[in-house]
Amino acid sequence: LSGFQAEFAGLLCPSTKEEMDEFLSEPRSFDDYIAKIEEFQLYKEKIRAMVQKEYFPMAIVNQSDAIGSLRKIVERYIDRIANHIAIEHRREIQRICKEFEEIKEKALEIPTSTEQLMTNGEYMTRVKTEIIDELRDKIQITMRIELQVESVNWYFRIQSVFEINSTNFEQYKFSFEEKLQEVTKQLNEKMEDMIPHIAIINDMTETEKFRDYIVVLHGYIDQIFVFEDYVKWINKEEVLFKFPKSQYAVLEAIKSFVVPFYKLIRYDDTRGHG
Numbered sequence: 001l002s003g004f005q006a007e008f009a010g011l012l013c014p015s016t017k018e019e020m021d022e023f024l025s026e027p028r029s030f031d032d033y034i035a036k037i038e039e040f041q042l043y044k045e046k047i048r049a050m051v052q053k054e055y056f057p058m059a060i061v062n063q064s065d066a067i068g069s070l071r072k073i074v075e076r077y078i079d080r081i082a083n084h085i086a087i088e089h090r091r092e093i094q095r096i097c098k099e100f101e102e103i104k105e106k107a108l109e110i111p112t113s114t115e116q117l118m119t120n121g122e123y124m125t126r127v128k129t130e131i132i133d134e135l136r137d138k139i140q141i142t143m144r145i146e147l148q149v150e151s152v153n154w155y156f157r158i159q160s161v162f163e164i165n166s167t168n169f170e171q172y173k174f175s176f177e178e179k180l181q182e183v184t185k186q187l188n189e190k191m192e193d194m195i196p197h198i199a200i201i202n203d204m205t206e207t208e209k210f211r212d213y214i215v216v217l218h219g220y221i222d223q224i225f226v227f228e229d230y231v232k233w234i235n236k237e238e239v240l241f242k243f244p245k246s247q248y249a250v251l252e253a254i255k256s257f258v259v260p261f262y263k264l265i266r267y268d269d270t271r272g273h274g
Contacts, residue, residue, distance in 0.1 A: 023036060108165065186230075201257065210265055234246060
């Protein structure tokens with residue numbers, strides 16, 4: 001009896017259950033789970049080697065009940081680990097599928113600005129060169145446990161999503177480039193249209209009309225602010241597209257002509273009515 005107890009002390013000890021609870025309380029590698037199962041498999045081998053009845057000179061000891069109880073204890077522990085593996089495995093598959101879903105959502109996202117387009121483009125480049133390989137490695141690990149058709153299919157299905165994303169990227173890049181060109185064209189046309197109008201500044205010589213001049217010049221200043229907003233937007237888009245930033249000499253010429261005269265007229269008007 002003492003030999004029996006010593007041989008299965010590790011299985012029967014209450015601390016074994018506590019150790020199992022702790023072991024299963026956090027995710028482990030597949031190899032760790034297998035190693036733990038093998039520990040209990042050793043007990044199973046010992047139980048299998050036991051005989052149902054031990055014959056002694058004075059008596060026959062029936063061990064059937066003890067063997068059955070030990071076998072149930074071992075199987076209960078192994079089942080706990082196996083069930084935990086299955087749960088963790090399903091969770092891993094779900095995590096992988098969720099990552100693919102997130103990639104698909106990003107890949108097919110319709111951009112509303114150049115900044116969003118470029119951010120998405122950089123993300124998809126990283127997906128294609130790094131993340132997709134990481135996901136493939138994760139899938140290979142899950143296949144060691146069980147061939148998961150859904151996750152494997154995702155690896156191949158995502159390729160068509162990449163193609164759609166590439167097409168969308170080029171399509172929207174072209175669209176946003178066209179918008180940039182159109183806004184640039186509008187700015188140049190508006191500045192060219194303004195030049196003949198500001199020529200009247202040369203005729204603003206009558207002091208009694210200074211108030212009228214200020215109103216006209218104020219309109220020009222407002223228009224210059226609008227032009228500067230155009231330039232800021234255009235330059236931002238050019239940076240995102242990695243284009244050289246455009247310089248607008250015509251706008252600078254307009255400002256150098258209008259602004260000093262506007263300041264002078266306002267100064268004279270203020271001094272004259274101080």
